[in-house]
Amino acid sequence: MRTLTAVVLASAVALSGASAGAREATTIDEMHHGGLPTGSMTQNPQSHMFDGIELTEEQRQQMRDLMQQARHERPVVHIDDIAALHELVTADQFNEAAIREKAEVIARVQVKQQVELARVQNQMFQLLTPAQQARVQQNYQQRLNELRHISKLQPASSLQAVSRTSSNQ
Numbered sequence: 001m002r003t004l005t006a007v008v009l010a011s012a013v014a015l016s017g018a019s020a021g022a023r024e025a026t027t028i029d030e031m032h033h034g035g036l037p038t039g040s041m042t043q044n045p046q047s048h049m050f051d052g053i054e055l056t057e058e059q060r061q062q063m064r065d066l067m068q069q070a071r072h073e074r075p076v077v078h079i080d081d082i083a084a085l086h087e088l089v090t091a092d093q094f095n096e097a098a099i100r101e102k103a104e105v106i107a108r109v110q111v112k113q114q115v116e117l118a119r120v121q122n123q124m125f126q127l128l129t130p131a132q133q134a135r136v137q138q139n140y141q142q143r144l145n146e147l148r149h150i151s152k153l154q155p156a157s158s159l160q161a162v163s164r165t166s167s168n169q
Contacts, residue, residue: 049121070117073116085102
């Protein structure tokens, strides 16, 4: 469920509206309208792919255009599906088949959202200069290393331990 939330939030942040700045160069994180602060989505190293990258006015406009277009093409998880899943979760009887079916409907939309997000991020990455692209790669490696460090510090939950034990048998 945490992954599901991270995917939805990452999509919303990456495809959110852009705001214009007065300077000649700006960064992608400044373009996010009401964006989340750096480090708030450490679950996904791609969620802040372009943080700290200085953009020219032309690059900024091209990225704004890409985000605007993507916002109109983005698949949407329907509220009715979320409400139906909630009804199934809170029902008197647990119906795994119905929950699985509804969760798969929601997951298919989220996969489409992730593919669309990756397409837009790829287009945005291609707009960058080689130096900017190298900086994106450095940022990614740094975040990935931080996530690896964090994951080593987190104790495995009892559920994960049981899962590992049963899969080893």
